[in-house]
Amino acid sequence: MHSLQFSVPLLPTSRFKRHSVRCASDRQQLFNRIAPVYDNLNDLLSLGQHRIWKRMAVSWSGAKTGDSLLDLCCGSGDLTFLMSEKAGADGKVIGLDFSKEQLSIASSRQYLLSKACYNNIEWVEGDALDLPFSNGYFDAITMGYGLRNVVDKRRAMQEMFRVLKPGSRVSILDFNKSMQPFTALFQEWMIDNVVVPTATVYGLAKEYQYLKTSIDEFLTGKELEKLALDAGFSYARHYEIGGGLMGNLVATR
Amino acid sequence: MVRLSQWLLKEAGTGVNKTLSDILVCPLSKQALRVCEEPPSLISDSIGVSFPIKDGIPCLVPTDGKILDTDDTMKHDNAADDSVNNK
Numbered sequence: 001m002h003s004l005q006f007s008v009p010l011l012p013t014s015r016f017k018r019h020s021v022r023c024a025s026d027r028q029q030l031f032n033r034i035a036p037v038y039d040n041l042n043d044l045l046s047l048g049q050h051r052i053w054k055r056m057a058v059s060w061s062g063a064k065t066g067d068s069l070l071d072l073c074c075g076s077g078d079l080t081f082l083m084s085e086k087a088g089a090d091g092k093v094i095g096l097d098f099s100k101e102q103l104s105i106a107s108s109r110q111y112l113l114s115k116a117c118y119n120n121i122e123w124v125e126g127d128a129l130d131l132p133f134s135n136g137y138f139d140a141i142t143m144g145y146g147l148r149n150v151v152d153k154r155r156a157m158q159e160m161f162r163v164l165k166p167g168s169r170v171s172i173l174d175f176n177k178s179m180q181p182f183t184a185l186f187q188e189w190m191i192d193n194v195v196v197p198t199a200t201v202y203g204l205a206k207e208y209q210y211l212k213t214s215i216d217e218f219l220t221g222k223e224l225e226k227l228a229l230d231a232g233f234s235y236a237r238h239y240e241i242g243g244g245l246m247g248n249l250v251a252t253r
Numbered sequence: 254m255v256r257l258s259q260w261l262l263k264e265a266g267t268g269v270n271k272t273l274s275d276i277l278v279c280p281l282s283k284q285a286l287r288v289c290e291e292p293p294s295l296i297s298d299s300i301g302v303s304f305p306i307k308d309g310i311p312c313l314v315p316t317d318g319k320i321l322d323t324d325d326t327m328k329h330d331n332a333a334d335d336s337v338n339n340k
Contacts, residue, residue, distance in 0.1 A: 068276075094276065098314050100307075107310065122273045125312040130280040132313040137276070 024127075024151050028098050030207050031075070031149075035101035037202045039076050045195055046242075050078075053173055053246050057142055058082045060239075060250045061171035066090040067139035070163065072128050072156075073097055073146025077106035077121075079173075081113070083142060084121050094133075096126045128156045133163045141170040147249075148174050148218045157231035157251075164253045170233075175211075176240050176247035177218045183244040188212065190245075224249045273311065280313050296321070 034041070042050050058079060063069050063086040071080040074095035084093045097103050103123050110118050126132050128143075128150050141160055150156045160170050178184045191212050199208035219227060221238030228236035228251035236251040274288045279297035286295040286304075293306040295313070302318040304311060 092272070092276070100310075100312075103310055104308070107308070122270075122276075123310050124273075124277070125307075125310055125314055125317065126280060127314045130315050132277050132280040132286075132311075134278050134283060 024098075027149055027151070030210060031097075031099040032101040034204055034207050035076070035099065035105055037204065038102070038105075039078075041199065041202065041204075041208075042078075044198060049242060053242055053248070054078050054082060054144060056241060057144060057171045057173040057248055058086060060169070060248055061140040061142050062169045063087065063140040063142075067092075068137060069093045070133070070138045070141045071095045072141060072143040072160070073149065074106060074123075075099070075102045075144070075146075077109055077123075079142045079144045080106065080121055081109075081118060083140075084118050087120055088117060089120060091120055093121045094124055095121055096124045096128070096131070098125060098127050100125060129159060131159045131163050135162055136165050137163050139165055139168050141168075143170065143172045143174075145174055147172050147224075148214050153219065153227060154231065157227055157233075161231045161233060161253055166253055169250060169252050170228075172224075172249040172251075174247060174249075175215050175218065176242075176244055177215055177220045178240075178244050179220055180244060187215070187245055191215075221247055221249070225251075277311060277313065280315050281318075 031038075046053075061069075061083075063083055065086070065088040067087050069083045069087050069091065071077075071083050071093065074080045074097045077095055080093055080095035084091075087093050095103070095106055097106070103125055107123050110121055110123075124132065128146065129152055141164060143160070147153055147156060164170060175187070176183075178187065191208075195211060196205055196208050199205055221240065224238050224247075225236040228249060233251040233253055236249065239248045239250065240246070241248060274286065274295065277286055277295065278284060279286055279299060279302070281302075282297060282299040284297065284299035286297055289296050289303065294303045295306065295311055296303045297318070301321045303321055304313050304318050306312065
């Protein structure tokens with residue numbers, strides 16, 4: 001049986017104390033473990049700002065009424081619900097994630113929110129590296145805090161390219177790996193002194209220490225633009241938001 | 254809570270709705286999938302693998318797939334032939 005699980009090589013040096021979360025199944029288990037407190041921690045740690053960044057990501061995607069939309073690495077569904085509001089009753093939104101626990105929470109939220117337009121959402125457990133969709137299906141794709149966590153970012157971009165209609169956009173929101181020393185230092189300080197201590201209260205210190213490693217291993221804005229262009233996108237632009245702590249890559253097929 | 258459980262059971266019972274089964278393809282071969290009612294699953298005939306549906310959510314991570322043995326695929330072929338003959 002074809003298996004997607006493989007390890008990325010350990011980086012030779014790192015300033016950061018690191019919990020090794022190398023292969024896909026480690027990351028899957030990590031997201032299963034944090035699922036119950038994920039939403040609360042997002043609110044707490046970003047002081048509610050993540051809601052604004054997510055609205056921006058959806059705007060950038062170009063999603064509109066009647067569209068077929070995909071939210072990748074949907075987690076507990078924040079972006080999916082925003083996309084659902086854009087698509088309306090005639091549209092369709094797929095929320096895809098590889099964590100059963102996160103999808104279960106997303107599905108429960110859909111039921112509890114019980115807004116009629118959320119009936120246009122379907123949840124799928126799937127892998128961003130092998131999307132279960134045919135070519136050129138979607139009018140827009142969003143991906144929030146997901147690209148940094150996939151083990152093969154190039155392949156993820158290629159799959160997004162494949163399932164997008166020509167002329168359509170992908171909008172990828174994530175932490176920004178800043179080239180500005182002050183921003184990078186501030187981000188590191190925030191994680192060490194705010195994020196991890198808060199996560200420790202919930203018993204999730206190691207899981208949130210992973211955040212620092214994953215940002216360290218992530219790509220800068222320029223590198224992300226190149227990644228998109230290499231995957232075949234005709235246009236790619238990375239926007240820094242949230243005071244440079246966050247970034248949003250917008251790419252057009 | 255009772256309403257939620259009832260809703261989840263209903264979703265699990267109906268498997269996956271038709272619209273979704275039209276949109277989804279096999280994550281590996283990218284070919285069409287066939288819905289199986291019992292046990293609720295999506296069958297990729299192109300590669301002989303079945304993917305489960307749990308609580309109404311299709312599980313299409315490649316490692317979720319179960320390779321069908323020849324008996325299973327033959328049973329499905331016979332069922333398909335029967336339904337064609339009966340029409």
